[in-house]
Amino acid sequence: MSEDNNIQNLEEKRRQKAKNFTLNIHDNILDEPAEPANNEPQELNSYSGEDVKAQMAKDSKQALKKKKKLDKKLAKAKNKRNRRVFRLIWAVSVLIVGAMAGMFFVAGIDDMLAINRTENKSVKIEIPANPNLDTVATVLEKNNIIEDKNYFKMFAKFTKADDDFTQGTYEIKTNMDYEAIINFLLSSVNRTDTVKVTIPEGRNVLEIAKLLKEKGALADEGKFLELCNSNQFDDEYSFLKDIKNTDDRYYKLEGYLYPDTYTFYKNEDAENVIYRFLNNYDTRLTEKQDVSGYDKVTTIEEMLKKNRSNYTLDQVMIVASIIQSEAADTDDMYYISSIIYNRLNADEDMGVQYLGLDSTKFYPYRTQADVPDDARDTFESSYDTYTKEGLPAGEICNPGMNAIIAALNPKDTNYYFFCHDKDGNAYYASTIYEHNENLANIE
Numbered sequence: 001m002s003e004d005n006n007i008q009n010l011e012e013k014r015r016q017k018a019k020n021f022t023l024n025i026h027d028n029i030l031d032e033p034a035e036p037a038n039n040e041p042q043e044l045n046s047y048s049g050e051d052v053k054a055q056m057a058k059d060s061k062q063a064l065k066k067k068k069k070l071d072k073k074l075a076k077a078k079n080k081r082n083r084r085v086f087r088l089i090w091a092v093s094v095l096i097v098g099a100m101a102g103m104f105f106v107a108g109i110d111d112m113l114a115i116n117r118t119e120n121k122s123v124k125i126e127i128p129a130n131p132n133l134d135t136v137a138t139v140l141e142k143n144n145i146i147e148d149k150n151y152f153k154m155f156a157k158f159t160k161a162d163d164d165f166t167q168g169t170y171e172i173k174t175n176m177d178y179e180a181i182i183n184f185l186l187s188s189v190n191r192t193d194t195v196k197v198t199i200p201e202g203r204n205v206l207e208i209a210k211l212l213k214e215k216g217a218l219a220d221e222g223k224f225l226e227l228c229n230s231n232q233f234d235d236e237y238s239f240l241k242d243i244k245n246t247d248d249r250y251y252k253l254e255g256y257l258y259p260d261t262y263t264f265y266k267n268e269d270a271e272n273v274i275y276r277f278l279n280n281y282d283t284r285l286t287e288k289q290d291v292s293g294y295d296k297v298t299t300i301e302e303m304l305k306k307n308r309s310n311y312t313l314d315q316v317m318i319v320a321s322i323i324q325s326e327a328a329d330t331d332d333m334y335y336i337s338s339i340i341y342n343r344l345n346a347d348e349d350m351g352v353q354y355l356g357l358d359s360t361k362f363y364p365y366r367t368q369a370d371v372p373d374d375a376r377d378t379f380e381s382s383y384d385t386y387t388k389e390g391l392p393a394g395e396i397c398n399p400g401m402n403a404i405i406a407a408l409n410p411k412d413t414n415y416y417f418f419c420h421d422k423d424g425n426a427y428y429a430s431t432i433y434e435h436n437e438n439l440a441n442i443e
Contacts, residue, residue, distance in 0.1 A: 111146055111147045111148050111151055111152075111178075112151065112152075112155060112177060112178045113177050113178075114175050114176060114177040114178075116147070117147070117174055117175050117176075118175055119174055119175060120173060120174070120175050121173070121174045121175075122171050122172065122173055122174075123143050123144070123145060123171070123172055123173075123174055124169065124170070124171055124192075125139050125140070125143050125145070125169070125170050125172060126139070126168075126169055127139060127165065127166070127167050127168050127169075127170065127185070128167055129167045129219070129267060130167070131165050131166070131167060132162075132163075132165075133153055133156055133157070133162040133163070133165070134149075134153065136165045136185065137149035137150075137152045137153050137156075140152065140181065144174060145172060145174055145176070145181065146178070146181070152178060152181075155178045156178075156182060159179070159182065161182045161186065164186050165185055165186065166188065166269075167267065168188070168191035168192075168193050168265060168266075169191060169192045169193035169266075170184070170185065170190055170191060170192060171190075171192050172184055172185075172190075188265060191265050193265060193266040194263050194264065194265055194266070195215055195216055195217050195263070195264055195265075195266055196261060196262070196263050196264075197211065197212060197215045197217050197261070197262055197264055198260075198261040198262075199211065199257070199258075199259045199260060199261075199262065199398070200259060201259040201324055201398070201399060201400030201402075201403070202259070202324045202325055202397045202398070202399065202400070202403075203259065203397060203398060204251075204254060204363070204364060204366070204396065204397045204398065205225065205228050205250075205251040205253065205254050205257065205364065205398075206225070206364055206365070207366070208257055208398070209221045209224045209225055209228075212224070212264070212273065215264075216266050216267065217262075217264035217265070217266065217267075217268055217273065218264075218267070218268065218270060218273055219267040219268060219269055219270065220269075220270050221270075223270040223271075224270040224273065224274070225251070227253075227270055227271060227274055228251045228252065228253040228254070228257075228274070229249070229250070229251045229252055229253070230252065231246065231252070232271075233253070233274070233275075233278060236278075237256075237278055237282060239256065239281075239282070239285070239313055239314070240252065240253070240256065240278075242312065242313070242314065243314055245393055245394075248382070248393040248394070249393050249394040250363065250364040250382075250383070250394065251364065251394070252394070253274065253277075253278075254321075254364075254394055254395045254396070254397070254398065255314075255317045255318070255320075255321050255394065255395025255397070255398055255399065256277065256278060256281050256317070256395075256398070257274070257277040257278075257281075257398045258277055258280040258281040258284060258398065259398050259399075259400050260280055262276055262277075262280075264276070284300065284401065285299065285300045285301055286299050286300075286301060287299060287300075289401075291303070291405055291409070292409075293409060300404060300405075300408070303405070303408040303409065304316060304408060307408050307409060308407075308408055314394075315391060316404070316407050316408060317395055317399070317404070317407070318391050318392065318394060318395050318396075319337065319340055319341070319391070319407040320395075320399040320403040320404045320406070320407035321395035321396045321397045321398070321399045321403070322336075322340060322355075322357055322359060322360070322396060323336050323337050323340070323399065323403045323406050323407055324397055324398075324399035324400065324403035325357075325359035325396055325397050326357060326358075326359055326418075327403070327406075328420050328424035328425070328426055329424070330402050330406075332426045333402060333403055333406035334406045334409065334410060334411040335411050335413065335415065335418065335426065335428055336406075336418055337406045337407050337409075337410035337411065338410040338411040338412065338413040338415060339413070339415050339416060339417065339418055339428070340355065340410075341410050342413070342414070342415065342416050343355055343416055344390065344391070346416065350416070351432075352416050353389045353390070354385060354386060354387075354388070354389055355385035355390070355391070356385055356386050357385045357386075359396055359397075360381065360383045360384055360385040360386075360392050360396055361381060361384050361385075361386060362379065362381055362384075363381045363383040363384075363392070363396045364381075364396075365379075383396060413428070414430050415428040415429060415430055416429070416430060416431070416435075417429040417430075417431075417432065417434070417435035417438075419435065419438055419439055419442065420442075421442040422442075425442075427441075427442065
């Protein structure tokens with residue numbers, strides 16, 4: 001009971017103190033600065049009005065800066081991861097490409113050196129006309145002579161052999177390396193597609209071109225005829241360079257396509273064909289041979305100097321071409337040779353300044369029937385010895401050795417005329433009267 005009384009007394013005392021409490025605030029208290037407490041800041045931050053906005057802006061700026069920094073850090077980490085992935089992909093790609101290149105290189109080397117092609121077997125291949133590198137490589141690959149045409153093409157270009165291939169048929173071994181294959185194909189002597197052609201004595205340029213084309217030995221007949229009337233070979237053959245009246249001739253090379261049996265490649269280039277003829281003729285000029293009337297072997301050049309020193313080689317060849325076209329046989333050649341020179345050296349009052357030879361009348365054609373239709377009736381040859389004095393401007397055919405020797409060694413006669421019967425028998429005369437009598441007897 002006494003405890004309850006104590007509590008009530010305490011409560012009564014508190015109420016009495018609260019009732020008696022008085023707070024006195026002077027009027028100037030707002031003008032005086034408050035004294036700071038010990039260890040307290042002198043300024044108090046206000047979180048209302050402009051101060052609040054400024055603080056919020058500052059905090060926002062700091063937060064944005066932190067976010068950018070964080071984003072940059074994340075981006076850097078992401079780029080680092082991407083670079084790692086890229087490097088990994090690049091490394092794998094390099095390994096794959098390297099492996100493939102290595103396989104290609106190893107396979108190419110094997111093929112280039114014919115390491116895997118050990119079988120010694122011959123294969124016949126056909127290289128078509130005007131071949132390029134791809135054509136040749138395709139033919140080789142198709143016939144199992146090489147395994148990789150792309151590597152072969154690369155090798156051929158590297159060795160600068162990609163533009164030198166020619167058409168032809170070849171028998172080639174399957175165990176040859178690239179270098180051996182290229183060398184084999186670049187040598188025409190390895191071609192097997194050859195054809196033999198015999199050029200008879202006395203054929204002219206037009207007839208030879210036609211024959212070569214018919215036998216399959218000439219690729220371009222027109223090109224052949226064009227070259228036969230050119231100066232292209234002058235620098236290599238002095239006998240052609242010495243000819244000065246090229247413009248007056250139908251074919252400059254007429255007379256120098258030496259008649260013989262030749263082995264040509266099928267569809268051979270016209271220039272190569274002509275070189276074969278000219279090389280043969282050039283060889284014959286200095287070839288030692290037994291000639292009737294000479295104590296020892298001699299040559300065309302030696303006979304020219306000894307017997308016909310007042311004539312050029314070309315003039316002798318013109319005479320030889322006429323002899324070849326007019327003579328019935330070898331013996332007849334020497335008589336006709338004598339008649340031609342007798343006429344050329346005769347006085348003008350003898351009336352034989354015109355040779356009057358039938359073989360020259362329609363040159364470059366053999367007969368009037370050979371002249372093209374549109375010109376046949378009006379054609380006049382500039383070589384016609386019925387209307388032109390002296391020798392024609394050039395040869396009328398390609399004579400053989402017997403005709404050339406006869407032109408260099410004529411018979412010693414006083415004949416100026418000749419004719420033949422239908423059997424080829426020859427008749428000679430010194431005067432026009434004798435000649436007309438011979439003509440009457442053989443008709």
